[in-house]
Amino acid sequence: MTASKTITISAALLALASAAAALLGAGPAITAILALISSALAAMAAFMPGGLRPAKAGKAAASAAPEGAVADGNAARNEGGEKAAAEASRLARETEDKRAALLDAQESAQAAAQAAAQAAAASALRRLRFADSVLAKVPVKTEEAAFTLMDKLVALRDQSAKAADAALQAEKGVFDSRAVSGLAASARSTIAGVRVALADMRKHDKDSATGLRNLGQELKSGIELLTGIEEITERSRLIAFNMAIEAARMGEKGRGFKVIVGELRALNDRTADFSKQVSELLGRFKKYNESLVQTSMASSGKVAEEVERGIGEEERTIESLLAASTSCVELSDDVTAVVRAMNHELDGILESLQFQDITRQMVEGALETIAEAEKEMAPIAHRDETAATREEDRRRVEELRSILLARAKTRGEKEALQEVKK
Amino acid sequence: MxxxxxxxxxxxxxxxxxxxxxxxxxxxxxxxxxMGLEKLGAGGYVCVLLDINMPEMNGLEFLEAKGKLPALAAIPVIVLTTQDEEDLRKKALSLGAKAFLVKPFKKEDLLATLAKIGL
Incomplete structure (x- = not known):
């Protein structure tokens, strides 16, 4: 991996961190992890072959310097004799010594730099592995959360379906209620008709009572007329008696006349009996009529009162039925509206949950990048571990865990961080 | 269905x-x-809702393989993917997909797409 590629991945991971933070609501921890991965990759880039180039260039320059000095010594021996040659030889030796010392120092510095690079890379690798193990839990945890949520949604949708069914039944009831209100209107009309009929009946009763009273007056007149007949009968009896006296005086000549008187008497008697019987009969009729007037008036009043009370109760029942019907219509409308709104909300939640899949794919991409980085860092980080370096690494991981735990906002994040193996 | x-x-x-x-x-x-091809071969399906990015056999490979099987070729496929890329869309449609929906999609969009192909 080149330094530029590493930096590109770091930038991509930072972008991923922001996206994951927005999508999962677990942003701070994941952002921190990915920031750490990013810094680890940046640290790794610093120790890539490209990063060591300046040291190699320095070594080349140091190697070039002594060769120039030897050439100068030889030139002096040729031009200036023994002394000069000795001086030149001394200078050459000094130069050689300096060159050797410089090379030793350079090698030591290079070895120290290499050791430092290995230690830093090993530490970065450990942090990468820690980040990897935390990140790997993200899809699992979000999937668990999504499934739990969906199970709840399914339960809610079932309940909602039942509510919708109940609302449908209520709607049916509403139609029944509407039918009831039609019936109620019809019943109201019928009751109004009954009231008219009742009023007619009262008037008719009143007319009947008046008729009966008039009949009573007629009967009374009839009885009075019969009294007149009795008087006439009494007079004709008196006339018959006188005629009998006259017939006796006439002797044999009045015999036929006597027969007529006898018949007249018999007629008078029968008329008197008839008159008496008719008078008694009319008297009884009069009593019956009076009794009938009283009874009829009392009964019809009672019946009218009962009918009136019944109609009042019927009207109250119809009114309360109509009120209940109206409430039922309103309630079923409310339930239907709530169920529709709830189903719409559920659809929205199902849409939001698709982000879990998108997040999973992003995290899988990040894990692949981390795996690639680990593979490339492993040779660099290879070194002899000591108790001191192990302790230092452990301390750093614990420090990192504490920071992430402090930033974690959800229980799931905290559990995931705690579960990561030390 | x-x-x-x-x-x-x-x-x-x-x-x-x-x-x-x-x-x-x-x-x-x-x-x-x-696994999708195996199940589809058992019959009884009116439509396939297909992801693209999958292990073993991805969505494009599925479309290609399905197109070569006369018994399955007529069953319509709707692609559901997170990859909103024009090249991918063209490729999927050229391999026989009837529609291409990008995740996240709305439920009504999915049902409207089904209705559009007569389902």
């Missing part, structure tokens, strides 16, 4: 199945293209 949902994400399979069952449809699930 029975649908086949082919997606490696259990969450997506569940979401799509809820959308279908909510509309009164039946469904079956497969985790990748290979």
């Amino acid at each position: 029975k649908f086949l949902i082919v997606d490696d994400s259990p969450t997506m399979r569940k979401i799509v199945s809820l959308a279908l069952s909510g509309a009164g449809h039946e469904f079956a699930e497969a985790e990748n293209g290979k």
